[in-house]
Amino acid sequence: GFQTFDVWSFIGIAAYSSILWLSALKAMIKASEELLKDRAYAEKLKEIYDEAKSNLEKLLWNGEYFDLWYDPISGKRDKACMAAQLIGQWYASVLTDIGYAIDKEKVVKTLRSIAKYNIIEDEGLINGVYPNEKRPAYEGDLVYPNDTGLPYSVGCQMDTPWSGVEYAVASHMIHEGLVEEGMKILREIHERYMKGGHYWNHIEWGAHYMRPMSSWSVIVAIEGLLYDGIRGKLKVRPRLRKESFKWIFTLPGVWGNIEHKVIDKTLHLIITLDKGAFNVREVVVERLGTVGEVKVSIDGAVVQVKETKELDESVVVTLSEEVKVNRRLEVIVTYV
Template identity: 30%
Template sequence: TILKSPTLLRQTNGRIWGWEGNCDSFGCCPGSCTHVWNYAQSLPHLFPSLERSLRKTEFNENQNTEGHQTYRSNIPISETAHGLYATADGQLGGIMKVYREWRISGDTEWLKEFWPKVRASLDYSIRTWDPRHTGALEEPHHNTYDIEYWGPNGHCTSFYTGALHAAVKMGEALSDDVSEYEELLGKSLVYLEEKLFNGEYFFQQVMTGGLDAKFEPLDIDSYGIEYQAMAKEINAQGPKYQYGNGCLSDGVLGFWIAKVCGLDELMDSEKIASHLKAVHKYNFKEDLSDHAYPKRPSYAVGHEAGLLICSWPNGDKPIMPFIYSDEVWTGIEYQVASHLMMHGKVEEGLEIVRGCRDRYDGYTRNPFNEYECGHWYARAMSSYGLIQGLTGLRYDAVDKSLFIDSRIGDNFRAFLSTANGFGVAGLKAGKPFIEVRSGNIDIEHVYVSGVERKMN
């Protein structure tokens, strides 16, 4: 429904441009916003050439010679100004998506064209957010919650890890020297596992010292007497709008995006699974009656179920966390559910999906319009990742390989869409099969749960 809605526009030259969502009579939040469209997995599989037009915009009109990307594009599509900050998750996610588009299309000439600009984008990210080459994003970095994180965190550093991994793979395929990226990738994995994992889930190290950026605390005297005590407490905690020791539903989002883009999982799988189980344990609520959030409660309210964006299991919620932390967004629910399934937690994933779909039952809400900041919100297209979560189905046009990693048994059939054809694929009594219904899907190798098998 989202792809057919006013959320998605197409120029006469064929290029795609998107809102984040739509209000009743106008678009909401313009410019194919990179940190929102990161989540959307429908378009790259159903209409790969249209998705590639978004990469064309990001790495051409939206990127300058220094590698800075503007995360919102103009309409009509044209060169953008670069006075605004870049977004860490949006820019780094774009690098992983270039890798995805290459593997879906099989077009290495297309990759060669993009590669210099991909390098420029990643080099800018390193200079700006990891200037000391620690392997983590330390400097303040903007993200999809419309705030700046101060200090390393699982959320955006997992994007950094994924982007470095994608760059290494692309560079190696093009015989380019990516040794710097390889070194940083190793550091990033170590940093995440040793410094950002508390034994149960990944968190944020809030930092204000030792950075190039200077933290400016709130000016206490500029507030009225009734607010000065709160301002002092905020200053004592550090910058406002952080999540600190919170359990963030998006806390390993970069690893999910890497996975759906076709990158192998380099991080300790048990730690990722532990984080996802913690998200389900602490953030999924079967009944939200006792949850108060006055900003946008219509997303999920009352006796409905929903996955909160963040919680603080140890009772150390900041006095002023990021402003959306208590909300429920369907796009996050679907990506967490898909990621849980990939790690064998199918029932937990389905529980989140059922809670979401029960809210959009056609009585309380439109079942064809999952909204966030506007109707037909683009982030909700993370739901396409549920196919991969349940079945592991993925086609790689570069290696002409079909991958299956079923979480639903040895007998299933599921929809498969590729750049050159679509059909149905799955397992019959544990043996892989494919039925091409349109076009052509050239398969030379089939892997079932990592083991090469012959087609049925």
């Protein structure tokens, strides 16, 4: 089907577009239930999703990652490990809070495989790699090892790094706790463009592409930042230096800075705004132990906490009512 890799042939059922489809279905199910209040339509979508997910795993999962594609008509299969195969899940996890379109275990295993096969020292994250097979970059023009006879050429889309994909995959890795792997990709991008120039105009399949703006997702992944404006739900769980973390804070129409620190078993989350405002009813932070006391203040005024729920890895603080944050939000959680 039509997709951004427009000079890279996918035949039959492709992991890249299939996982995008699964994530879109998850989003539609959520919207049907929570916005449209149409449970019957949500159930219909759920049936489609369940069948699609089952087929994806049955036809493409190889134990390490999802094969690039499989054509049930011809029986041909492409076993390349594609760097962007989980972009649909990236949308669902890093940019939104839709949840897992495919099993978390397979997500993490796939990201580890991408790190293993696609990160090439002094090159970056290669779009597609055949494990233990030759590459045009090293051998000259070849033919794809998938029985199609199509040319696998020097400089083809598969055998090159695109920083827009690299940023997205790096942020996804960081989001899933593979911080070292994600940071390695970021270093490769930085060093490549420091050497080659075009630091602010990354060359992908040409110049002036918008895809490298996916670099913004690295910020939200490192911050562990997710915001649901409909519910007023804010999640902040930094992946780096959580004991003393400070960086920029952005939401649509909102910016400022965010500070997250842990002092003597007490977690402090402070968000200070320079522009805009946002509503909050629920704040989710990392669980560091058994919760003792929770205090919340907004714009200098103490706000009543209705409920504190302890989950396996997080603490959910629900306020008595939704409140607009105009200048400052401070959450203090003391653990015992």
